[in-house]
Amino acid sequence: MKQTGKIRVKVFGLIRDKERLFVSEDYDSVKQEKYYRALGGSIEFGETSHAALQREFQEEIQAELTNIRYLGCLENLFTYEGKPGHEIVQVYECDFVDSKFYQLEKLVFFEAGNSQHKAMWIDIYRFKSGELILVPEQFVDYL
Numbered sequence: 001m002k003q004t005g006k007i008r009v010k011v012f013g014l015i016r017d018k019e020r021l022f023v024s025e026d027y028d029s030v031k032q033e034k035y036y037r038a039l040g041g042s043i044e045f046g047e048t049s050h051a052a053l054q055r056e057f058q059e060e061i062q063a064e065l066t067n068i069r070y071l072g073c074l075e076n077l078f079t080y081e082g083k084p085g086h087e088i089v090q091v092y093e094c095d096f097v098d099s100k101f102y103q104l105e106k107l108v109f110f111e112a113g114n115s116q117h118k119a120m121w122i123d124i125y126r127f128k129s130g131e132l133i134l135v136p137e138q139f140v141d142y143l
Helices: 049-061 124-128 137-142
Strands: 007-014 020-028 033-037 039-042 065-080 083-096 106-111 115-123
Touching (some): 007 049, 007 065, 020 039, 049 106
Antiparallel strands (some): 007 039, 020 115
């Protein structure tokens, strides 16, 4: 999300457990607001979105996925840290292979550049009600 002037191609996996969604937490210092997003990341040249989804979960939290189902594609125009961004996002629904991930309260992980992030389960109604911000905003339509 740091590049400007380029369209980024991303993939995200929506993982639900009953009425909970597994998301990472982040903060936009310019807007001074916390937001949440599904885990995933950039699709590399020559890589399918399905393969990228599996790779990203393995790299970020060492998790294997199963029951991977394609939900759709969305376009995300946004502002992050005061800079415009543009993404094409492939959206999948999936499950964790290892049931231990469903028992976690929080999980700390590191992304490229050694930036630290937290992933956690959040009740879906908190996003639907607008209490918490889920990005891209269109993700709410998939819940």
